[in-house]
Amino acid sequence: MDQQDVQKLYCAHHHWMKSLLAGKLQCVDDAADLAQDAFERLLKKDLRFDSLSGGRHYLSRIAHALCIDFWRRRKIEQAYLESLQHLSEPYSADLTQHQIVIDIIVKADRMLCRLPGKIKRTFIAVQIEGLTYNQVAERDNISVASVKNYLAQAILRMTMFREAFDLD
Template sequence: MRNDTVAIQSTDPTAYHTGCRDSLGKLYHHHQPWLQQLLSQRLGCSESAADLAQDAFVRLLKTPRHLDSFDGARAYLSRMAKGLCVDHWRRQDIERAWQQALAASAEAHLPSAEHQQIVIETLCEIDRMLARLPEKVASAFLASQLHGKPYWQIAEELGVSERMVKKYMAQAMLQCALIEAGFEASL
């Protein structure tokens, strides 16, 4: 049987398998208004809440899940909403910092709107990568790449050997290479 035509094969009428169109439709019908309200309360913006609620269901389309009950679906969607909010706020912080950097630069050197969006997306990818790294690895990477500090100075600041800083940098550079190669989703 094909995924898009399979009905739920469970005795629980509130069980959902998001790989099935019927189930995802039921999940959306039962939970989308609640999820949008939850997001609206957290964000204080109904438009952003509507966008993020849609993003949640798009994620479920891309990565099907078996949700065994109404409460299980709510719990999963609630966790997803929390993550979506965190991503939203981080992106807003990045966009704010980018806008401040642009405001400080000469108007003659302002990039196009398209280029600005590419920069923001790239900064968001780097932010996600740094969030996945252990704290000392991320600190070493930022000290080296952002502040231009030599490894010996980073080692002193982090209380580790210069050899360890080299290992940290190798870890961070591997993550950068994976992002560049398009393997971020597999991390």
């Protein structure tokens, strides 16, 4: 889409988009931010709509995806803050440092969510839970070779995802 097309969609649907998001999020400020994000996404896409209603339909799909991302991020932020409360020594960091850590966790979560179940489970068991290959193989009733294979697939897929979406 060129800038004029997005501008037409913006004028025609911005208020509707903010209202839609405000209803889903129960927060006008967050809705305004996500509405802006939706139109920014349109600027980055090479799309054509046959009508303004086609654009509105696409915007509603973007709104749904943005809400899911928003809620997932909030859940991650909450879990992160709760985990800090359980540390034996108080952890102090400024807001920027917290946001950097949360951004990294969100990116890792995005990558993990795209892995098939067995591969994801194996990767988490080894890399996060600290289980050995033998422990994972025994727990999941698979061979050690399968554990190694799943880990290799996880690393390959996550690397490809990171490169495709520039998540460095």
